[in-house]
Amino acid sequence: MLLGIAPLRISFGGGGTDLEEYHNIHEGFTISATINKFTYVFVRIRNDSKIQSFSPDFATHLPPKVIDKITPSQGHEIVLTCLKEMKFNKGADTFFFSDVSLGSGLGASSSLTTNFVKVILELQNKKWTKSKIAMKAYSIGHDVLKWGIGKQDEFASAYGGINLYKFTKDKVNVTPVSLKKSTLKELQNNSLLFHMGSRGHSSKVLKRQVTNIEKSSKKTLEALYNTKKIAVQINDALKQNDLTAFVELINQGWKEKKKHASGVTNKRIDEICKIAFNHGAEALKVTGAGGGGHLYMYAKPSKHKKIEQALKKIDVKNIPFEFIDKGAKVNHIENL
Template sequence: MFVGMSPMRVSFAGGGTDMPEYYEKYNGSVVSTTIDLFTYLVYNPRTDDSIQAFASDFESYQGLKKFKDLEYQLGTEIAISAVKLLDFKQGGDYLISSNVKPGSGLGGSSSLAVNCVKTISSLQNKKFSNTEIAEMAFHIERNILNHPVGKQDDYITAFGGFNFIDFNSNGVKVSPIKLSSSVSSELQENLMLFSMETTRKSSDVLKNQLELTKNENKDTLESLHYVKKLSEELHDSLKSSDLQNFAEVLNKGWNAKKKFTKEVTNDRIDKIYELALSNGAIGGKITGAGAGGHILLYCEKNKQNQLKEKLKKLKLTFVNFNFHSNSPKVINLYEHK
């Protein structure tokens, strides 16, 4: 039995500029990190050539089928896409799960896509680079399953750690951000993650954003240009250990992101965010495409208890997390001790 583990992420600035429709014309950049919430792919070899897949988060099951008969079904479609892309015909049982609900805004779909490519290629004894894994995962999501996604989540997960990522027509460059232990600890201590207990299909938000970008909508493009500059400013803040400005850039970025498309926010989200700012938070953002999932806030420790109590009354759940510095891994339970 083999278990693949792939981290999820929080993106701090630049989201949206990782769409090919944007960066191939204007270049893009993001700042992000992986965190210790994961997707899991369990593979158990069978003695026949049949394949079945279970997705516990979706309560979905693809019954025993031969390779040629595999179908793309909700919950198992990413794993089956990877099986087909890599032409992995060996029989097996696949179990797919994660630490969060679908639609969390923490990059779960891309984490799973990277996980599936990494795990299946490892079973085939293929040695792909992190870039190759990220590109294959993106191909699965964007070209096979037609999800309107950008590239950042695939690269964040495939490389792991804290990174500044450049996107342009010539390729993608991942530059690790080296934080001192004291700055990393302070940043970790002051970041708070809350589940809004509402999930959403990111595709509903991103489809409209993608169309507006393609059509060169003035407001959307101006906002994307601005958040790209903010990613550079936030990167500089980290390099100079200026966490006050880091928090302020988060706030600027969220206000800009709301102009991408009207689906990014709603009355409840606006109420939550304003309440957070009036109870100690300096800045923050909705994770992922927006419209639901999780909210990330920067709040100094002496004000966090008050903030937790206020948000609890709005039915938000505090989520413990830590920065995670490693890329995905595959464990062979037959050999693991």
């Protein structure tokens, strides 16, 4: 039996410029960090040619059938599509789940797809580069499942760590961000993550961004240009161990992100942000495409309790987390 574990991510800046509708014409830049929240995939080879799939997150079970006769329910379309696209021709039992709920804004769907691709490669005894794994996972999500997604989440999950990603028409460059241990510790100690409630799949918001890009919306294109510039500046600030500049850039990035498309923010998110700032937050941004999910926040540790208590009153839950530097991995589990 194999266990695949793939991390989720917090995007600090540049989101939206990883959409191929944008970076096929303009360069895109994003910067993100993987965290100790994961997707998990268990796969066991069967003695027949049937596929069986379990998902506790969706409370669903697909009983054993030949893959072409299975009608996928929510979540399982990722499993079945990965098996088909990777030309996996054996029977298997799969069991998959995540540390976060649907619509987290932390790249869970892309992490799960990346995870399945890596597990299937292990079963096929194939060795691919991290870049090739990420691109295959992206192709499955974008081209086959028709999610309106960008590329940063698959690359973040495959590579792990804090990285600056440069997107062009034919290539994705991944540059690790080296931080002093003291700076990383300070960043960790000042960082908070809150769950605001589910928002559904990010593709709805992202598809509105794509429409704005294709229509050459001046407001959207200017915001995306500023957004990618901020991503590069965040990279520079972190390399220079300048967290004061990091804070300012996170806030600038959130202001620009709200101009990408309708639905990035709403009245509830605006109210949550207002309460957070009133209780000591220095910077914040919604992770992912927006519209709900999780809120990343930067505040001095002495302010954390006040912020947590204030947001708890409106059903916004603190999610403890740590930054990690490892990407997707596969473990062999024997003799359980």
